Amino acid sequence: MVLRAIITSQQQQRRHGVEDEEEEEEGEEEDLERGGGDRKKARRRARPWWMLVVAGLFFGGSAITSRAEAPPSSYQKPVVAFNATGVENLVMVAGHAVTITESLNGVDRNDRHWYLLDYQRGKDLPGEFVAHVRKGVEMAHEDERALLVFSGGQTRSDAGPRSEAQSYYFIAEHFGWWGHPDVAARTATEEFARDSFENVLFSLCRFAEIANDTYPRRVAVVSFDFKRRRFADVHAKALRLPNFRYVPMNPHETNPESRFDRREAEDGERRTLRTFLRDPFGCGRVLARKRQSRDPFRRSVPYGPRCPAMAPLLTHCGPTASFNHTLPWDNTS
Numbered sequence: 001m002v003l004r005a006i007i008t009s010q011q012q013q014r015r016h017g018v019e020d021e022e023e024e025e026e027g028e029e030e031d032l033e034r035g036g037g038d039r040k041k042a043r044r045r046a047r048p049w050w051m052l053v054v055a056g057l058f059f060g061g062s063a064i065t066s067r068a069e070a071p072p073s074s075y076q077k078p079v080v081a082f083n084a085t086g087v088e089n090l091v092m093v094a095g096h097a098v099t100i101t102e103s104l105n106g107v108d109r110n111d112r113h114w115y116l117l118d119y120q121r122g123k124d125l126p127g128e129f130v131a132h133v134r135k136g137v138e139m140a141h142e143d144e145r146a147l148l149v150f151s152g153g154q155t156r157s158d159a160g161p162r163s164e165a166q167s168y169y170f171i172a173e174h175f176g177w178w179g180h181p182d183v184a185a186r187t188a189t190e191e192f193a194r195d196s197f198e199n200v201l202f203s204l205c206r207f208a209e210i211a212n213d214t215y216p217r218r219v220a221v222v223s224f225d226f227k228r229r230r231f232a233d234v235h236a237k238a239l240r241l242p243n244f245r246y247v248p249m250n251p252h253e254t255n256p257e258s259r260f261d262r263r264e265a266e267d268g269e270r271r272t273l274r275t276f277l278r279d280p281f282g283c284g285r286v287l288a289r290k291r292q293s294r295d296p297f298r299r300s301v302p303y304g305p306r307c308p309a310m311a312p313l314l315t316h317c318g319p320t321a322s323f324n325h326t327l328p329w330d331n332t333s
């Protein structure tokens with residue numbers, strides 16, 4: 001009797017769970033504005049699953065455990081154990097924004113899945129961000145010695161403490177790593193960077209942290225094509241990286257119909273490039289202020305002690321030429 005009652009109530013809850021999911025698709029817009037609605041729904045959905053497991057353990061009944069075969073969707077993703085033993089190269093994907101919905105269905109099409117600034121809206125950027133994630137996954141798949149790092153901090157106060165890096169990671173997971181789930185074992189997040197220089201700098205430290213204090217032989221960075229000069233001519237030079245490759249992504253190649261405004265993007269980029277040319281370590285007034293504004297949760301940068309060989313880079317401030325410390329990758333070729 002007790003058993004039947006539990007099963008029946010679970011069936012009812014499960015039905016509700018499914019309805020919730022259907023509602024979620026329709027009600028997404030609203031959820032976004034309310035905030036937190038997604039989370040409550042996720043909790044409701046989770047109840048039938050763990051109750052089944054608890055009931056199954058309690059009664060040891062196979063009839064009950066077999067009902068537990070279909071856990072809620074959020075629990076179904078295969079988990080690939082992280083094991084980056086033997087990585088030699090770094091593939092870094094620079095983050096640009098944070099996702100703000102828990103359901104990622106449509107994350108490559110809808111602005112509403114992302115926390116976007118005004119100037120980023122209506123430009124078909126979601127598809128482009130996802131294309132960057134995919135490119136990184138494919139590159140890491142082609143080089144089995146590569147560590148893939150998604151880099152980007154918790155940059156937006158209104159988005160809550162979600163990092164760009166995590167957003168990108170879960171997108172890869174959502175798309176099943178585009179058929180290459182093995183890459184998950186070699187994928188890490190770098191969750192403190194607040195600008196493009198820090199994307200590269202901190203990812204190098206993350207690499208050392210993961211790869212037993214070794215540094216990558218080759219570094220590849222995936223980002224927008226119009227930022228090539230900034231990464232390749234300014235950041236890679238400031239860091240004296242010998243084997244640096246820039247992987248330029250063109251929004252109109254990703255999507256010929258894209259509403260991406262190249263003119264506007266290039267104008268903005270010219271200004272940022274000028275600032276970094278004057279201040280390659282990003283510590284002067286303008287860039288330091290930008291960093292501060294992209295760190296609403298006051299996450300202090302933790303990296304110094306984790307990569308002692310490159311630690312002087314983390315604190316250097318001044319022109320590139322004035323950085324006269326040796327670096328662990330100085331004599332690699």
Ligand SMILES: *[C@@H]1O[C@H](CO)[C@@H](O)[C@H](O)[C@H]1NC(C)=O
Nearest residue numbers: 081082083084085086087185
């Ligand atoms: C991690 O990968 C290496 C090399 O691919 C392998 O030798 C090692 O056993 C793996 N470690 C674990 C804990 O799976």
Ligand SMILES: *[C@@H]1O[C@H](CO)[C@@H](O)[C@H](O)[C@H]1NC(C)=O
Nearest residue numbers: 084085086210211212213214
């Ligand atoms: C890490 O590096 C140290 C020093 O080079 C070495 O002795 C140790 O065996 C390495 N550990 C692993 C797990 O590779």
Ligand SMILES: *[C@@H]1O[C@H](CO)[C@@H](O)[C@H](O)[C@H]1NC(C)=O
Nearest residue numbers: 318319321322323324325326
């Ligand atoms: C490095 O630069 C600092 C300040 O610019 C200078 O004091 C120091 O002597 C230099 N060290 C070497 C090894 O060149």
